Amino acid sequence: MKLAELQVLHLDAAAFPLTVAEQAAAGGHGQAWVIGTCQRTVVVAAGREGRGALVERMPQAAQAQGYTGAEAYAFLLRFACGLESRLVGETEIFGQIKESWREFCASPGILSRQLDSWVQLLFQDTKEVRARQLSGLGSASYGSQVRRLLGTASAGPTLLVGAGQLAQAVAPWIQAGELLLWNRTRDRALELAKLVAERNPQRACRVLEASAAAELAAWSTAGDVVMCVPPDHARDAARIAAWQARAGHQGRIVHLGLGDSGDAGWAEVSGLTSLASLFDMLKAQSDLRSVQVTRARRACAEKAVLRSLGPSPTQAHGWEDLAAFATISP
Numbered sequence: 001m002k003l004a005e006l007q008v009l010h011l012d013a014a015a016f017p018l019t020v021a022e023q024a025a026a027g028g029h030g031q032a033w034v035i036g037t038c039q040r041t042v043v044v045a046a047g048r049e050g051r052g053a054l055v056e057r058m059p060q061a062a063q064a065q066g067y068t069g070a071e072a073y074a075f076l077l078r079f080a081c082g083l084e085s086r087l088v089g090e091t092e093i094f095g096q097i098k099e100s101w102r103e104f105c106a107s108p109g110i111l112s113r114q115l116d117s118w119v120q121l122l123f124q125d126t127k128e129v130r131a132r133q134l135s136g137l138g139s140a141s142y143g144s145q146v147r148r149l150l151g152t153a154s155a156g157p158t159l160l161v162g163a164g165q166l167a168q169a170v171a172p173w174i175q176a177g178e179l180l181l182w183n184r185t186r187d188r189a190l191e192l193a194k195l196v197a198e199r200n201p202q203r204a205c206r207v208l209e210a211s212a213a214a215e216l217a218a219w220s221t222a223g224d225v226v227m228c229v230p231p232d233h234a235r236d237a238a239r240i241a242a243w244q245a246r247a248g249h250q251g252r253i254v255h256l257g258l259g260d261s262g263d264a265g266w267a268e269v270s271g272l273t274s275l276a277s278l279f280d281m282l283k284a285q286s287d288l289r290s291v292q293v294t295r296a297r298r299a300c301a302e303k304a305v306l307r308s309l310g311p312s313p314t315q316a317h318g319w320e321d322l323a324a325f326a327t328i329s330p
C-alpha cells in the first residue's frame with residue numbers, strides 16, 4: 001500500500017463519545033483498525049473505498065477530523081508520541097496503540113497486511129522521536145504524576161481501586177505504605193499484584209476481597225487512595241462517606257477517572273486531585289515544556305514527509321521536496 005492511501009479519522013471523545021459497541025461497528029469485520037482511548041477514537045483505513053465504507057458504517061465519520069497520506073501518518077506519529085494527549089508527551093499511549101495493533105492482527109485480514117509495514121515504521125519513528133525530542137521532558141506518565149502527588153510517605157496503606165490499563169501503568173509508581181488492591185473483578189486485581197511483584201518483589205501488596213464492604217473498610221483505613229475506575233454514582237456516596245468519617249481527615253485521593261464532566265458528589269471532598277485538576281496543574285507548567293514539544297511535533301511532520309517520499313529515511317532528496325514540509329502542520 002502507498003502512504004498516499006492511508007486514511008485516518010480522529011474523533012475526540014468530548015465531541016464524539018463513542019460506546020464500545022459503536023467502536024466495534026466502526027471496525028466492521030477487520031475493515032478498519034479502531035484505537036479507542038479515554039480521550040479519543042482513532043480509526044485507520046486504506047484507500048478512498050475504505051474511507052467511504054467507514055462513513056456508511058459510522059454516521060459520525062462525516063463530521064470527524066480526517067487525514068490522508070502523509071498528514072495521516074504525521075497524525076498517527078503525534079498520537080503515538082503522546083503529543084495529542086492532554087498529558088502532553090505521556091508514555092502510556094504508545095503501549096495502548098501497540099496493544100490495539102496486536103489485537104487487530106490477532107485475526108489477520110487484508111487491512112492488517114496492507115498496514116503492517118507502515119505500522120512498523122510508525123513504531124520505529126515513535127521510538128526515535130521520543131528518544132531524540134522528548135527524553136527528559138519531565139513527568140509524562142500518569143504513574144509519575146501519581147508519585148509526584150502522593151510522595152513516598154503516607155499515614156497508612158495506599159488503596160488502589162481498579163485493575164485495568166491505567167491501574168497497571170500506575171501501580172508500580174506507588175511507593176507509600178502497603179499497597180492494597182481492590183477491583184470489581186478480583187482475578188484482574190490478582191494479575192495486577194503479580195505484575196507489581198515481578199517489578200518489585202520486596203513491595204508489600206495485598207489483594208482485597210471484591211466485595212463492597214472490603215473496599216469501604218479499606219477507604220476507612222487507607223492513608224491515600226488512587227482511583228483508576230470511572231465515577232459510579234451508586235458507590236461513590238459510600239466511598240466518600242467512609243473517607244470523610246476517618247479521624248483527622250488527612251490523606252489524599254487521586255481520582256484519574258474524574259474528568260472534565262466532574263461529579264457533584266466529589267466536588268467538596270478534602271484532599272482530592274481529579275484528572276481534570278491534574279491537567280490544569282500541568283497546563284500551568286507547560287511553558288517550560290513547550291519548546292521541546294514544538295520540536296517533537298515538527299519532527300513528526302518531517303518524518304511523515306520523508307516516509308511519503310520513499311522507504312529509506314536516509315535517501316537523498318531534492319529542493320522540491322521541501323515544499324511538502326509546508327503542507328503538513330506540526
Ligand SMILES: NC(=O)c1ccc[n+]([C@@H]2O[C@H](COP(=O)([O-])OP(=O)(O)OC[C@H]3O[C@@H](n4cnc5c(N)ncnc54)[C@H](OP(=O)(O)O)[C@@H]3O)[C@@H](O)[C@H]2O)c1
Pocket residue numbers: 038092093142161162163164165166167183184185188228229230231232256257258275
Ligand atoms: N488508560 C488511560 O490512559 C487513562 C488515562 C486517563 C484516565 N483514564 C480513566 O481511568 C479509568 C480507567 O481506565 P482504563 O484505561 O484503566 O480502563 P480499563 O482498562 O477498561 O479498566 C477499567 C477499570 O475500571 C473498572 N470498572 C469499570 N466500570 C466499573 C464500575 N461500574 N464499577 C467498578 N469498577 C469498574 C474495571 O473493573 P473490571 O476489571 O471489573 O472490569 C477496571 O478495573 C477510566 O475512567 C478512564 O477514562 C484512563
